[in-house]
Amino acid sequence: MKIDRRKFLKLASCTGIGLGLSAADIFKDTVEASSGHSAVSTAATRYAMVVDVRKLQTAEEYQRIVSACNKIHNIPTLIPEKDDIKHEIKWIWNDTYGHAFPDQVNYYHPEAFKQKLFPLLCNHCDHPPCVRVCPTKATFKRPDGIVQQDMHRCIGCRFCMAACPYGSRSFNFVDPRPYIEDKNPEYPTRTMGVVEKCTFCSERLEKGQQPACAEASNGALVFGNLNDPESEVRKILKSNFSLQRKPELGTMPSVFYVIGGEEYAG
Amino acid sequence: MYNGGKIIAGLIIFIALVTFPFYTNMGKTIEKPADLAAAPDELHIGDLPIGQMRAEHMMLLDKWRDEVVRGGQRYITYDGDEYEKSIQNGCLACHSKQEFCGKCHNFAGVNPYCWNCHYSEEEGLL
Numbered sequence: 001m002k003i004d005r006r007k008f009l010k011l012a013s014c015t016g017i018g019l020g021l022s023a024a025d026i027f028k029d030t031v032e033a034s035s036g037h038s039a040v041s042t043a044a045t046r047y048a049m050v051v052d053v054r055k056l057q058t059a060e061e062y063q064r065i066v067s068a069c070n071k072i073h074n075i076p077t078l079i080p081e082k083d084d085i086k087h088e089i090k091w092i093w094n095d096t097y098g099h100a101f102p103d104q105v106n107y108y109h110p111e112a113f114k115q116k117l118f119p120l121l122c123n124h125c126d127h128p129p130c131v132r133v134c135p136t137k138a139t140f141k142r143p144d145g146i147v148q149q150d151m152h153r154c155i156g157c158r159f160c161m162a163a164c165p166y167g168s169r170s171f172n173f174v175d176p177r178p179y180i181e182d183k184n185p186e187y188p189t190r191t192m193g194v195v196e197k198c199t200f201c202s203e204r205l206e207k208g209q210q211p212a213c214a215e216a217s218n219g220a221l222v223f224g225n226l227n228d229p230e231s232e233v234r235k236i237l238k239s240n241f242s243l244q245r246k247p248e249l250g251t252m253p254s255v256f257y258v259i260g261g262e263e264y265a266g
Numbered sequence: 267m268y269n270g271g272k273i274i275a276g277l278i279i280f281i282a283l284v285t286f287p288f289y290t291n292m293g294k295t296i297e298k299p300a301d302l303a304a305a306p307d308e309l310h311i312g313d314l315p316i317g318q319m320r321a322e323h324m325m326l327l328d329k330w331r332d333e334v335v336r337g338g339q340r341y342i343t344y345d346g347d348e349y350e351k352s353i354q355n356g357c358l359a360c361h362s363k364q365e366f367c368g369k370c371h372n373f374a375g376v377n378p379y380c381w382n383c384h385y386s387e388e389e390g391l392l
Contacts, residue, residue: 140336142338148335148336150336151335151383152331152335177391178391180391183390185354185385185386186355187354188353188354188384188385189383189385189391190383191379191382191383192382202338203340206338206340
């Protein structure tokens with residue numbers, strides 16, 4: 001077939017427009033995610049947690065929350081101190097303001113506040129980066145917003161740990177069983193070579209119970225449906241100023257922190 | 267024959283290694299679990315005959331684990347009662363790990379890695 005100059009230019013420009021359109025479509029998600037203004041879940045249920053740090057004052061209160069989770073989920077807590085950094089398993093843990101909110105650069109925040117601890121856990125992001133990188137789909141997002149992990153499918157590649165901006169995932173470098181202090185026969189342990197994290201107590205929710213941390217917190221941690229305008233979490237968020245961890249990353253965290261003034265900083 | 271001694275010695279070692287499973291088990295009788303023949307047609311939870319349950323429980327457990335972990339359907343209703351599709355809270359609520367699961371697993375020489383995570387209260391963490 002002979003092709004003249006005019007016909008060639010027509011074809012070339014059509015191809016160019018086509019390629020441009022499909023490229024724009026491919027990059028749309030990426031651009032949305034990186035701008036932090038991507039679409040939010042509109043499902044009937046999106047489970048979320050509000051941490052009201054004003055209600056947490058004593059070390060005992062903080063510890064009770066973490067211990068409740070550790071006990072119920074057979075989390076190894078007896079790991080020798082020298083191995084702690086590498087081998088620590090944590091679903092919910094406490095850390096300082098600077099570590100919890102490194103993006104908060106206002107250096108005039110109350111000093112007492114900067115010393116305060118914050119309970120940190122998996123944010124069950126609406127746009128979870130760990131789910132995007134998992135090569136076996138062991139980690140997935142449930143329709144109710146919980147980012148769940150299927151231990152049976154985890155191959156221990158640790159991509160999710162690299163992807164999670166919150167450090168919410170832990171890897172079992174060793175068999176955790178010898179390090180479990182207080183075992184719960186109703187829940188399995190993990191095996192060496194899998195990654196684990198907070199599940200928002202999905203097994204308790206199915207029985208109509210609250211997550212263990214929320215139950216042990218005396219109302220400091222409130223769990224509920226973020227997409228229900230009448231839920232308690234929404235009411236608290238409506239009437240209080242709250243922070244999310246690293247919201248600029250566009251992960252849309254489902255854990256919110258209600259921050260009080262200096263009088264609350266313990 | 268060149269190097270005859272070495273070849274014959276090598277062959278003896280080779281044959282000894284290959285036949286190792288046979289002569290170590292020779293003369294030993296591993297008792298077949300007695301209740302294996304019992305009630306193969308009776309139905310078990312999940313509408314499987316017990317005989318089929320013995321042969322295919324691993325497939326059922328595989329299906330159930332996907333339904334529970336990935337589908338969020340933790341309970342099964344059978345004969346009017348609700349049961350949890352769970353090793354620790356379901357199977358082991360009636361069966362003993364050592365007496366029931368272990369008997370056949372030992373007889374068949376299998377060591378399923380279910381027990382790397384799931385455990386029984388009677389045995390504790392092994």
